[in-house]
Amino acid sequence: MQNVVAINAAARQGILAAQATSDESLLESIAEGGRTAMHILYSRHHVRVYRFILRMVRDATTAEDLASQVFLDVWRTANQFQGRSQVSTWLLSIARFKALTALRQRRHEDLDQEEMLEIPDDADTPEACLDRSSTSAILRACVAKLSPAHREIINLVYYHEKSVEEVGNIIGIPQSTVKTRMFYARRQLADLLKVAGIEGLAA
Incomplete structure (x- = not known):
């Protein structure tokens, strides 16, 4: 019985130690077939x-x-991760490629850009500076009206x-282009918010 308790305790300690491991170390373990590391990385970033x-x-x-x-x-x-960016950046790069591929495959549904902008965004968002009331809804609506490139930057x-560097890596554009898009995205968002009766959030 004591042996079983000791084994269980050791297993729990191993899991706790893995949970405190960096993403990079988790990937190294995953490359070697570590299923526990895969579960932890999934729970962190899914x-x-x-x-x-x-x-x-x-x-x-x-x-x-x-x-x-x-x-x-x-x-x-x-095993192909080369550590040139954060693991989270690498994950979003993969995610972006898959999302763009899915959108291209969806073209036959005749869902044009104007229709896409009118679809409500039901995803919960981490706007710490907002109280998730009407202001939050207005902000989401205004972000949805941005061009796809500007919305992606925001x-x-x-x-x-x-x-800026990570965004450039994810999208595959120079940092100078990221800064330019960010400038125009913020300006456009500020104009949209002003029309909606809210000023200062995108300044």
């Missing part, structure tokens, strides 16, 4: 990856399926707290 995809594809079922595919790719290709910078 919600973020899912929400990122959902904002692009605007369909919960598709977003969940694509998010699962992202982590399946991680399981298969963890999504990565504000919702996923990515740096």
